[in-house]
Amino acid sequence: MAKLQFSAYSISWIQNIADIDRDEWDALAKPLPTPFLEWDWLRLMELSGSTTAKTGWLPHHLTVRRGSDLVAAAPMYIKGHSAGEFVFDHVWADVAGRMGIAYYPKIIGMSPFTPMSGYRFLIAPSEDGPQLTSVMVAEIDRLCRRHQLSGSSFLFADPQWHQEMLDLGYLGWQHQSYAWLNHGYKNFDDYLTIFNSNQRRNIKRERKAIEKQGMSLKTLTGNSIPRTLFALMYRFYEQTNDKFGPWGCRYLTESFFEGLYDRYRHRLV
Template identity: 45%
Template sequence: MASLSARWHRSLQEIPEADWERLVGEDAIPFYRWRWLTALEASGSIAADQGWQPLHLALRRDDDTLVAVAPLYLKGHSYGEFVFDQAFARLAADLGLRYYPKLVGMSPVSPVQGYRFHVAPGEDAGALTALMLRLIDDFAARNGILSCNFLYVDPAWQPLAEAAGCACWLNQQSLWSAQGQEQFADYLAGFNANQRRNIKRERQAVRKAGISVTPLTGAALTPALLEAMHGFYAQHCARWGPWGSKYLESSFFDALVDPELSAHVVLFSAHRGDPHDPVAMSLCIQDQQQLWGRYWGTREEIDCLHFEVCYYAPIAWALERGLQRFDPGAGGSHKRRRGFVARPLASLHRWYDDRMDALIRAWLPRANGLLLEEIEAINAELPFRAETPALGLSAADL
């Protein structure tokens, strides 16, 4: 460990792509790839003037070999995280503490499970995790930062961070799993009769409107299509006014034409003729195992079109491609009736005020227990057969 040096980077472009990719590995999900994160920064979507200052921590040996990295951001707000910590902010105010800025580890504006410190093969991941957390603690102390928060953590990395003193807070999201299904008819067969009729009716409503949905990916993506997708995204966000959560600039969508990125992008184009002249569109991200739903928008109000473009067509695509899981994104109790199971996701936290740390750690066991009870109750009422996820902790354990 004595031969290691630490460096904080205000841009991912300060770290060579090959070095970063060597650490994250070829099996890394798209949201932690160098080009995805760099596109967010280079487009101005994730930048200091947007309340996201990149502040990536890197460890190197004396020969400048990169051995570990932690994707981190100094945040001036809590938007774009989808782990809602407003209660923590209120507690800080009650204690006379400044809550912002805070350190956050995640793939920005993407509530996707998989955050971890990335460590070179052959290195001691546990020891390096503990070392990097001590460096983060020291940085926080020197700069008056109240907390560091790792969101949507990789379950394989979680024990290493908890062993080094991080506190676990559970939140809820949804997931569809194939569970042996091979085609859409298998998916439908898993529902009770009433919900099976509802899904057929919803899909029929879209067909009656003259709408077809075509998936487009890879080389089929054009700058014009991605520009249209940005338009749908911006229009949908604008519908919600100040709560619209519009984070991404048009130049981020322009960057998705890069073959290294477009291979992971799937646009579901809803159209009446030419798929390149869409009425509505959703954007999903894929790898070899999973699909993630991200954004959508429409220029017409068509009954059930949202369900078709954001759920049914992506599930059909996933089944055709042999993908095993579909994460539809944050929020939306309506997902439960369409094949998605509630699951707990862990975030890990460090607070640098003894009073705040003690109060929250005393509250967490009860809060996590109630969350697990809620998930069990939700999944007990699902209108389909499902293998509910292992919750890891039970209310009795807390």
């Protein structure tokens, strides 16, 4: 654990989130609208062997204390490749290589293998957020220079935080994504009103075809999810990756799916 004193703050880099108290970390993470920055989720990634030096995802988390209190943190990873990021910078890496520039290793901030907007630094509400963000960015820059990392990037950032980083000199990179949002629909028929008549008819026809196959939908949450379903999830995950061959996204281990039941089912649907 490397430590650096910076004004009123004590800054540390840690390679294992288990070195940070779970309640301390979650006091910063749980108020956010995303569950993918919580201690249990990130710990499971490490414990299952999904994010390790061997897989090219070396945990290198930034923590900031004021006295003995954890006031800020940033889950980050030193990468030796770009796999699992769902941001396709391979052309940049190729151009850098042609110019004799080492593109790897680099450091990124994101929730691993999770292309869902919401990443940001975890900062206590009692702190001056913009000031502390500047302190953390300055330390990340120092780390890059000290260890000859090509640079830092933050993927699938929270929209408001994204603007803060632009103001600090980072460059934005917009990507397309597709997500369904429930805009207060009362029921499925209410949702169908946003489509024209032909679209509604096609959707209803497709749903009837599924019903004829005898399929049904059941929603399970938390403790109502049986352990056997997690083994099934892993099997489906592997089968899907097999279909895509070398273009598959086989990043999560079987141990990760087993750990979902033991450590994270309270957050699952």
